[in-house]
Amino acid sequence: MMRRAFSAVRQLNTSLPTVHRRGLFLSSLLIMAVVLWPVARLPVGERVALEHDFGSLSSPAPVFVEDNSPLPNMANLEYVIQRGDTLSGIFGRLNLGQETMAQLLESDLDVLALDTLMPGNRLRFWVDQEAHRLNRLELYFNPARQVVFERVDSEHFTFDEVIHEGQWRERPARTEIHGSFYNAALGAGLSPGDVAQIETLFKNRINFRRLQAGDQLHLVRNEQFVGDEASGSTELVAVEIIQGKKRLSAFLAEDGNYYDEGGNSQTQAFLRYPLAGKPRVSSHFNPKRRHPVTGRIKPHNGTDFPLPIGTPVLAAGDGVVTKVENHQYAGRYVVIEFSSRYRARYLHLSKPLVRVGQRVSRGQAIALSGNTGRSTGPHLHYEFHVNGRPVDPMSAALPMMRLMSDKELRAYRARVDDWRKAIAGSELLR
Ligand SMILES: [Zn+2]
Incomplete structure (x- = not known):
């Protein structure tokens, strides 16, 4: 396991006089009220998973309760994000206050981890019940990645990202295409993102609509595991499309770029x-x-x-x-x-x-x-x-x-025009 501190505490307006600070704080609350926080746009689900008193970071068995009820007041709890949730909604139900949320957003600015939360991700809260204060929040994205916010004083949190390298396993696959390439690729275990990547990699070499029944897709995908649990991180390392008698390839080299069989770069330039x-x-x-x-x-x-x-x-x-x-x-x-x-x-x-x-x-x-x-x-x-x-x-x-x-570009085109004129004006050798 590798632990990596991305950023330390962030200071909100420390250099401003208190009055301005208060004004800024109020206006930021207003902004937040207008912009419902991002987990927002997802449709509503039914259940909430809760867990009491988990001390360690190992996965506790969640207890399910009915949704839309206020979350019980407890020291520590785990919440599984459902479709339709908003961060401000969750904080409201926990009675944690929008001020705490503003402080978390502030410390998250450099990484924007809160913006990447998806249904199924877990939030783990450590709450000081006496002071009614959030001391620690963990975003559990997957077994390989967690983000931890830890309170340092009444206004600030530190930000820490925990990365587990785990192991990468190679998964080879090969499929014959009948119907659409897209369906064949999904059938071979690829994601829509993988398909988009393949289409980009081969876009100048293949017309995917021209692929015919019996053409084949061969591939190797690397998949990350922590223990026996897949993290969801994957990487295509070999893709070959056999179109009739043609074989078109893209392999990932050490430098992170794709090359064809002959070693010609297939990766776009940035x-x-x-x-x-x-x-x-x-x-x-x-x-x-x-x-x-x-x-x-x-x-x-x-x-x-x-x-x-x-x-x-x-x-x-x-x-x-x-x-x-x-x-x-x-x-x-x-x-x-x-x-x-x-x-x-x-x-x-x-x-x-x-x-x-x-x-x-x-x-x-x-x-x-x-x-x-x-x-x-x-x-x-x-x-x-x-x-x-x-x-x-x-x-x-x-x-x-x-x-x-x-x-x-104008200067370049002008030069091209000059060269063309010069060529056109030169003697035609026969
Ligand atoms: Zn900048």
């Missing part, structure tokens, strides 16, 4: 900058950044580009939109997954131009930049994640390419 041209950077990626006032570690997980509001923000590669959200601190933000390994996050936007589930291609405008959430001025906060970990988008060793700015 844009280094999620913007046209070479924009100015106002704040660099820095996992060890210290808060100037408190001196506590407060990582900066992305790169900041100062931009006029309304600047088009671009998809760094071909991928699928997995999140379009509005967060009290992160503002309007968009997450794009390029593969099971790579994803990017774009914060403080003024206007998303895409919706969840939409396919996007490299260079496509996915949003307009803004100044939403807690932001010191109009800018884009841009994160690039590899295997769920933020990396420096400006220096990560990735297959990268830069998109030309309009100005560069």
